[in-house]
Amino acid sequence: MEQKNKTVSPTKRLRCIVKLGGAAITCKNKLETIDEENLKEVSSHLRQAFVPDSTSANVLGMDWSKRQGQSEAPSFINDFSDQPVADSESFVVVHGAGSFGHFQASKSGVHKGGLSRPLVKAGFVATRISVTSLNLEIVKALAREGIPSIGMSPFSCGWSTCQRNMTEADISMVIKAIDTGFVPVLHGDAVLDTLQECTILSGDVIIRHLAAELKPEFVVFLTDVLGVYDRPPVESGAVLIREIAVHEDGSWSVVKPKLEDTIEFTVASHDTTGGMVTKITEAAMIAKLGIDVYITKAGTDHSVKALSGILKGGIPDDWLGTAIRYMR
Numbered sequence: 001m002e003q004k005n006k007t008v009s010p011t012k013r014l015r016c017i018v019k020l021g022g023a024a025i026t027c028k029n030k031l032e033t034i035d036e037e038n039l040k041e042v043s044s045h046l047r048q049a050f051v052p053d054s055t056s057a058n059v060l061g062m063d064w065s066k067r068q069g070q071s072e073a074p075s076f077i078n079d080f081s082d083q084p085v086a087d088s089e090s091f092v093v094v095h096g097a098g099s100f101g102h103f104q105a106s107k108s109g110v111h112k113g114g115l116s117r118p119l120v121k122a123g124f125v126a127t128r129i130s131v132t133s134l135n136l137e138i139v140k141a142l143a144r145e146g147i148p149s150i151g152m153s154p155f156s157c158g159w160s161t162c163q164r165n166m167t168e169a170d171i172s173m174v175i176k177a178i179d180t181g182f183v184p185v186l187h188g189d190a191v192l193d194t195l196q197e198c199t200i201l202s203g204d205v206i207i208r209h210l211a212a213e214l215k216p217e218f219v220v221f222l223t224d225v226l227g228v229y230d231r232p233p234v235e236s237g238a239v240l241i242r243e244i245a246v247h248e249d250g251s252w253s254v255v256k257p258k259l260e261d262t263i264e265f266t267v268a269s270h271d272t273t274g275g276m277v278t279k280i281t282e283a284a285m286i287a288k289l290g291i292d293v294y295i296t297k298a299g300t301d302h303s304v305k306a307l308s309g310i311l312k313g314g315i316p317d318d319w320l321g322t323a324i325r326y327m328r
Contacts, residue, residue: 010175010178010179010214011179012090012178012179013090013217014090014091014092014178014214014215014216014217015050015089015090015091015216015217015309016049016050016089016091016092016216016217016218016219016220016307016309017091017092017093017094017207017210017211017214017216017219017220018046018091018092018093018094018219018220018222018307019093019094019095019096019203019204019207019219019220019221019222020042020093020094020095020096020138020222020298021095021096021098021221021222021223021224021298022095022096022097022098022099022100022102022188022203023096023098023223023224024038024042024098024222024223024224024297024298024299025038025039025042025095025098025138025298026097026098026099026100026134027098027099028098028099028224029099030099031099031103032099032100032130032133032134033099034134034137038298038299039137039138039141040141041298041299042222042298042299042303043141043142043144043145043147044056044145045299045303045304045307046091046093046142046145046147046307047059047145047146047147048304048307049089049304049307049308050088050089050091050147050307051088051089051146051147052088052089054146059144059145059146060079060080060146061143061144061145061146062143062144062146062147062148062149063140063141063143063144065140088147088181090178090183091183091216092174092178092183092184092185092186092210092214092216093138093142093149093183093184093185093186094185094186094187094188094203094206094207094210095134095135095138095185095186095187095188095203096187096188096202096203096204097130097131097134097187097188097203098134100130100131100133100134101127101130101131101134101188101190103130104123104126104127104130105123105127105190105200107123108120108122108123108124108126108127109123110123110124110127110190110198110199110200111164111199111200112196112199113193113195113196113197113198113199114196114197114198115197115198116197120197120198124190124198127190127200128153128155128189128190131153131187131188131189131190132151132153132187134187135151135153135185135187136151138151138185138187139151139185142183142185147183148181148182148183149182149183149184149185150177150182150183150184150185151185151187152173152174152177152184152185152186153186153187153189154169154186154187154189154191154201154206155189155190155191155192157170157171157173157174158170159189159191159201160191160192160193160194161191161192161193161194161199161201162193162194162195163193163195163196164193164196164199166201166205166209167194169209171209171210171213171214174186174210174214175214178214186203186206186210187203188200188201188202188203188206189201202278204278204279204282204283205278205282207219207282207286208282208285208286211286211289211291212286212289215289215291216291217291217309217312218291218292218293218294218309218311218312219283219286219291219292219293219294220293220294220295220296220303220306220307221279221283221293221294221295221296222296222297222298222299222303223295223296223297223298224297224298225297226240226296226297226300226302226320226321227240227241227242227295227296227297227320227321227322228240228241228244228280228295228322229241230254230259239257239259240320240322241254241256241257241259241322242255242256242257242315242321242322242323243255243256243315243322243323243324243325244280244284244287244322244323244324244325245325245326245327246284246287246288246324246325246326246327247327248288248327250284250285250288251284252280252284252287252324279295280324283295283324284324286324287324287325287326288326289326290326292311292312292323292324292325293323293324293325294306294311294321294322294323294324295321295322295324296319296320296321296322297320297321300320302319302320302321303321305319306319306321311323
């Protein structure tokens with residue numbers, strides 16, 4: 001089905017789209033639990049990469065919410081007196097749900113559709129409550145690092161699908177946010193579907209659409225492992241795939257290292273978005289646009305290098321991750 005886009009051309013060059021994997025920023029086996037340490041580290045790395053002149057000492061926090069144990073909201077107004085506007089690169093963040101949302105969606109069958117069923121409708125509401133609460137916490141974590149982040153939900157922006165394929169994706173507000181110096185923070189979401197009434201729109205699909213429309217210089221997937229492996233990384237003998245080449249027909253092959261066995265992927269039972277298979281498929285479609293994709297572990301020196309953009313000049317031997325590129 002033809003996809004309807006309501007967009008205007010962005011005036012600012014987009015440096016990067018960052019995907020924060022749900023497993024990297026939440027505790028996978030604890031329902032609706034954020035990995036606070038990882039999220040703080042990732043937020044700091046994003047500030048270092050995209051707000052070049054900032055340091056931890058001169059960060060002007062933008063989360064003025066009341067903190068636990070305090071009777072009043074903190075006041076930072078005086079800190080902003082006569083401060084110049086920080087010069088920062090334009091980027092977009094899209095995050096997964098991790099231990100938020102997946103449980104509610106899988107138990108109620110939201111991804112399969114059927115809003116006329118009470119359980120599905122309740123699950124749709126519960127899923128959105130869960131994923132939007134995570135979105136708020138990520139926005140706040142970025143704001144505490146002085147990043148002017150703005151949460152944006154696909155459902156609220158009018159995004160929808162037909163048989164799980166995206167048909168409506170208005171990114172005009174995303175573009176306006178970028179052009180006015182904000183950092184849009186989107187997330188996988190429960191959305192309406194014209195054929196099956198509702199479904200789950202994954203963050204990986206969202207990134208592919210944004211990449212096609214906004215043409216970033218590169219895309220970085222931050223996960224809880226170093227990259228793509230030839231089998232589940234917890235298995236003995238799992239090999240990190242260093243480079244994947246995407247061909248003109250959209251197919252892909254492993255360039256480095258040379259593998260003798262076939263690649264095996266698994267999907268968690270509660271994952272309603274397709275897991276690693278969807279991630280690589282969407283990353284390959286992005287790479288086919290001529291946009292390099294890097295997958296690496298969040299909160300590491302390898303992620304810092306990926307976010308900095310230096311990998312576009314060549315992949316150093318000591319960098320651990322998976323680079324996905326178009327083979328011309």
